[in-house]
Amino acid sequence: MQVLDLPAHAGLRVDGARLWNSLMELARIGATHKGGVCRLALTELDKKGRDLFVAWAKGVGCTVRIDAIGNIFARRAGLRDDRPPVMTGSHIDTQPTGGKFDGNYGVLAGLEVLRTLNDNDVRTVAPLEVAVWTNEEGSRFVPVMMGSGVFAGAFTLDYALMQKDREGISVRDALASIGYEGEHVAAHRVGAYFEAHIEQGPVLEANDKVIGVVQGALGQRWYDVTIEGMEAHAGPTPMELRRDALLVAADLIREVNRIAISHAPHGRGTVGWVDVHPNSRNVIPGRVKLTVDFRAADDATLDEMDAALRDMCAKSSLPVAVDEVVYFAPQPFDASLVDSVRDSANALAYTSMDAISGAGHDAVYLARVAPAAMIFVPCKDGISHNEIEDAQADHLEAGCNVLLQVMLRAANAPVQEGAQA
C-alpha cells in the first residue's frame, strides 16, 4: 500500500458512475412519486438510510462511531492515528419534498473518496472521517443543523435532545427509537473539514462553471415586521382617508430589495412571508405582518442594512414594529483550505469561480472548531428543497475529484506548530 505522495496521486480519479449509483440507491429510501425524496430526520426511513451508509462504510473498512446526538463518524485509519482526522461529510435527512442530492451528495462523495483510495491502495498520514450530521434540514425538529451545531458547541446536547416535533416526540426519544443514540462523548478534534454540496442556487449555472470555490457563508439577520393600519371598507373610504397597511408593506418590500442591491455583490434581502389582515377582497388591509431576511458577507454590511430598514420603518406613515428574531454570524472559511480547493480544481482542469454560501450548512458550524471549506457543484436551474432538484453526474464526479485531492493534501500536510495541542 502506498503512502500519500502528491505528485504520484494527482492522477487519482473517483468512479463517477459508482458515486451516481450510490446516490440513486440511497434515494430509493423515501423516494417520492415526483422523483424526490422524503426522509425526515430520525424517522424509520432515516434509520434505513443511516443503516445503508453504515453498511457501506464498514464495507470499505471503516470503524463507525455514533455520538450522543446521533452523528455518525466513519473512520478510515491513517498512518498516524494520533493526528486529528481530515473530515468530510454532510447530511442524509431531507425536506418533506426534498431532492436526491442536497446533503446526500456530500456524504456519498466522502464515501467515494474512501472507495477510490482503497481501489488504489493509498494510505494517508492523518486518518480520514466521513460524517453524517443529524437533522441538518430542521424540517421535523428545530434548530436546523442540529448535529453539527452540538458538535461545534453552538448549543448544548441537552437543549437539542429536548426539542420536540409537532407530535410531541423528543429528539431523545426519536434517536432511541431508531437505535442511533450513541455514547455521550465530547466532540473530537478535527484537522480539517471539507463539505461537497450542490450549490442550491443559480450562480454556477449562470456562469457556466463546474466548481464553486466557497469563500465562506453569509451572515443572516431575520426580522418579523408588523404594520398597523386601520381596516375599512374599500368602497366608502376615499383614498385620502385610508390607513392602508398593505401600501406601507409594498414600500417596505421594495425597500428591502433596494437595500440588498445597494450592498452588492453579496447583500441579499428577501420578504418571503406575508400575512394580510383581514385579507378580504373589499376591505382595506388593517394589519400586515411580514418577514425580512437580510444576508451579507460581513457584520458591518449587515449593520448598514439593519439601520436602513429601521430608518425606513421609523419614517413610515403608519406604526411599524421591527423585531429581530434570528442572527447567524458571517463565517469565512479557512483561507488555505479555500486555496486548496481552487488549486485542485485548476489542477484537474475544471472551470471554477469563487462562490459564497448564502445558506447554512454543517460546514458553517464546523468552521467554528476546525479549518473548513466547501466545494459547490451546480444544480439544475438552481433549484433545491424540491422534488425536481437535479444535478449532472459529471459535475458531481468533478466535485468528488476535487474533494479527493483536497483531502489527500490535508491528510498528508506537515503538522503545524501546536496543531496537536
Add this chain to the structure above:
Amino acid sequence: MQVLDLPAHAGLRVDGARLWNSLMELARIGATHKGGVCRLALTELDKKGRDLFVAWAKGVGCTVRIDAIGNIFARRAGLRDDRPPVMTGSHIDTQPTGGKFDGNYGVLAGLEVLRTLNDNDVRTVAPLEVAVWTNEEGSRFVPVMMGSGVFAGAFTLDYALMQKDREGISVRDALASIGYEGEHVAAHRVGAYFEAHIEQGPVLEANDKVIGVVQGALGQRWYDVTIEGMEAHAGPTPMELRRDALLVAADLIREVNRIAISHAPHGRGTVGWVDVHPNSRNVIPGRVKLTVDFRAADDATLDEMDAALRDMCAKSSLPVAVDEVVYFAPQPFDASLVDSVRDSANALAYTSMDAISGAGHDAVYLARVAPAAMIFVPCKDGISHNEIEDAQADHLEAGCNVLLQVMLRAANAPVQEGAQA
C-alpha cells in the same frame, strides 16, 4: 285625519328615542358579546328579527306581504291606493361580526316614519311601504343584495333560490324552514324609493356633517391577478438572478393606489387580498395572487383605470395574468329625489354634504326600476361590518327626520304624465 300639506307638515318630527329603542331591541336578537350582532340571512335568528318587524308593522296598521324571495313589504294605505307606493327600506341580516345599525337603521327609520305619521294622524296620497330585503350582506348566501336584486331583475328568482350555503342548504329550503317563502308575484311598481343608511365610511365625520346627500353609487370592477415568478432559496440566490413575484406585487399594489388617486375625487383602488406562495420566510416568492378592486363614478373613468392596470401588468418583468371577475355599473340616483334630500336637510337645518356610495346597497338595485335616493348619516370612525360599529342617536334621528320629509313630499307629489302607465 289630515291630508298631507307640506307647509303644515314641515314641522313634523320623528321620535328619536323610540327609534333608538327599536334599534336596541332588534339588536338583542343575535347580540354578540362584543356589542355587535350576528344574524345571518334566513337563520332562526333572522326569523326572530323578521317576526319582530312584522309584529311592529302590523301594530302600526300595515298590511304585510312576503314575496317569493322572502322580501317583506309593510304597506300603509294612502288616499289613492292605485298609485305606486313611496317605499323605503333596507335589510336586517348582518355580517357574522356585524353591528347594530347597518341595514337595521334603514328598516327601523322607515317604521319610525310610519309611527310618526300615525301619531300625528297624517295620511298621504300615495301609499307608503317599508321593505325588508332578503340577504343583503351575502355572508351566508351569494350573490349579495339578493332580495333587491331579484326585485329589480338583476338576476332571476330561480337563480337566487338555488344558491346554497357552505352546508349545502339552498335559499329555497332556508326560506321554507323559517316560514318566509312568500307567494311568487312579479315585482310591483314603486313610485319612489329612499334608503337611510349609516355611511360605513369616514367622510361625513371627517367633514363634520350630519346628512350625506347621496348622488349615486360608484361602479365597480374587480380583478384576480396572478404573478408568476420562480421560487428559490433566499440565501443562495443573488438579487440579479431572482424572479421574485412579490416584488412585482409590491409595484402593483403601489400602482393600484396611484391609479385611484389620479382619478380623484371618486376613484378608489384597493388590494385587499394577497396570497404568497410558498409563503416561507427564506424562500423567494414564486407566485403571488392578489385582488384589485377599482371603483369610480362613471364607466369612462373605470375604463381608464382598467387600461392603466393592464398596461402596467403587460410591461411587468414577470408574467402577470389579469382576470376581471365582477362588474357593477355606476348607478346615479334620481336627480329630483336627491334634490329633495338636500332641500329637506336644509329645511331641517342639518349640516349636509353631497356624498357618493362606494358600497353596494339595496337602493342601487332599486334605482334600476324606480326613482331612488339615499340618506347617509355618520358612523363612528367610519367603521362598519364590525361589532364595534356605532352611531349617534341624534344623527340617526336627523336622518330619519329627512326620510320623513322626503317620503311626505314624494307621496303627495302631483302624478306625472305616464307615471301610472
